[in-house]
Amino acid sequence: MSFSSYKLLLCVLLLLIASSTKAISQTKVSEETHPKWASLVYEQTNGRAGPGTEFHKLWIYHRKYLPVRILRQASEWSKIEDMDGTVLWMHNSVFHTRKTALVISAQPTYLYGTGRNREKVIARLAPNVIVRIDVCEKSWCQVRIKDQTGWVIATDLWGDTGS
Numbered sequence: 001m002s003f004s005s006y007k008l009l010l011c012v013l014l015l016l017i018a019s020s021t022k023a024i025s026q027t028k029v030s031e032e033t034h035p036k037w038a039s040l041v042y043e044q045t046n047g048r049a050g051p052g053t054e055f056h057k058l059w060i061y062h063r064k065y066l067p068v069r070i071l072r073q074a075s076e077w078s079k080i081e082d083m084d085g086t087v088l089w090m091h092n093s094v095f096h097t098r099k100t101a102l103v104i105s106a107q108p109t110y111l112y113g114t115g116r117n118r119e120k121v122i123a124r125l126a127p128n129v130i131v132r133i134d135v136c137e138k139s140w141c142q143v144r145i146k147d148q149t150g151w152v153i154a155t156d157l158w159g160d161t162g163s
Helices: 003-026
Strands: 030-040 045-048 057-061 067-073 077-081 087-091 100-103 109-112 121-125 130-137 140-145 148-153 157-159
Touching: 067 100, 121 148, 130 157
Parallel strands: none
Antiparallel strands: 030 067, 045 057, 045 087, 067 077, 077 087, 100 130, 100 157, 109 121, 109 148, 130 140, 140 148
16 A cells, blocks of 8 residues: 555544544533433343443343433433443433332332321332332322332332432
């Protein structure tokens, strides 16, 4: 190869790098002051090192409706945090607006009855169980799991508890 061929190749490479850098800098990313919550739609969801399929898969989540905290959103990708504090990127198509939470207490959490039976324990929820949140009031959340509905102490949950 002649010296001018090397210069031409170098110019082409520099143009490619410059255009890819410009495309990355033009990706619209919004920093959320209050993170949003979402749950995963699929039984298997990839978490990546960056916003695109060209980035390595860091984790593969195998839990439908697992809650995640959305830290930043770009046009197609979101930077999320999981219950262990791991931060990675997921495509926006994997999120559901269903309000869910994960039982995070080390011991089983009690599910208390509704209405007049609010003091009555109706079930024990094991750690890492996913519940659907109906509403949270002060330090309690009304949740559903399968055919059971009741109240759980909000500090025993990780998810969209409103706190």
